[in-house]
Amino acid sequence: MKQFYRLTSALNRYTLCIINLGFLSCTKVIFFRFVKSEKIKCLTTKKFKKIYFRPSGDFGVLTHFFTPQINFSVETNQIKTIFDIGANIGTQSKRFEKLFPMSKIISVELEKNNFELLKKNTDGSDNIIPLNYAIWNSNSEVKVLEKEGNNNQSFKVKTIETKKNSNVVKSVTIDALMNEFKIKNIDLLKIDIEGAEAVIF
Numbered sequence: 001m002k003q004f005y006r007l008t009s010a011l012n013r014y015t016l017c018i019i020n021l022g023f024l025s026c027t028k029v030i031f032f033r034f035v036k037s038e039k040i041k042c043l044t045t046k047k048f049k050k051i052y053f054r055p056s057g058d059f060g061v062l063t064h065f066f067t068p069q070i071n072f073s074v075e076t077n078q079i080k081t082i083f084d085i086g087a088n089i090g091t092q093s094k095r096f097e098k099l100f101p102m103s104k105i106i107s108v109e110l111e112k113n114n115f116e117l118l119k120k121n122t123d124g125s126d127n128i129i130p131l132n133y134a135i136w137n138s139n140s141e142v143k144v145l146e147k148e149g150n151n152n153q154s155f156k157v158k159t160i161e162t163k164k165n166s167n168v169v170k171s172v173t174i175d176a177l178m179n180e181f182k183i184k185n186i187d188l189l190k191i192d193i194e195g196a197e198a199v200i201f
Helices: 002-021 023-034 059-066 091-099 112-122 174-180
Strands: 041-045 049-053 081-085 104-108 128-131 140-144 157-159 168-172 188-191
Touching: 002 023, 002 041, 002 059, 023 041, 023 059, 049 059, 049 091, 049 112, 059 091, 081 091, 081 174, 091 104, 091 112, 091 128, 091 188, 112 128, 168 174
Parallel strands: 081 104, 081 188, 104 128
Antiparallel strands: 041 049, 140 157, 140 168
8 A cells, every 4th residue: 555655645746746847857867867977967848948957966956847746825916025035046936936937036045056057047037136145143154054954955054254165155135136136025935044043033
């Protein structure tokens, strides 16, 4: 029974992947799930256009396309402003853009390599604004520590007392970010920053 459940669950996930990305792109994702590579690859899809990723560590964020689209009990034109905090390479930002095509999406990612792919994945979008910031409890700078294992989604940061540090990124509060873009209200706030939520709130 367990094997049947696992099989049907996997089939459902891959069916959703094909719906979201197309058969060839879904097959490519599955292939690179087992054949690791450090080179940046590109999926060309009808629904989400081009998606750049690293087979060595981005499978986790690509699994967003293996799940159903998020549903909200509001009209799509009521969502004007979205903050995607911890945007990684931009997969969820692209899903938000598809779901709320009239919204402005502020996509914030602190890690520079992730951010470069975030920019590539949102290039040409009129809705998504990619920012290389760390959301923090103060407007200063933080040091990005090494990632944890072979995972491009898990990073830790710490505040710094001197600017003589490498791998430093600007930190801002959510209020400061709202002021920067003259935003009065956030209609949808998504935060995935590996436990730093406790520092912000």
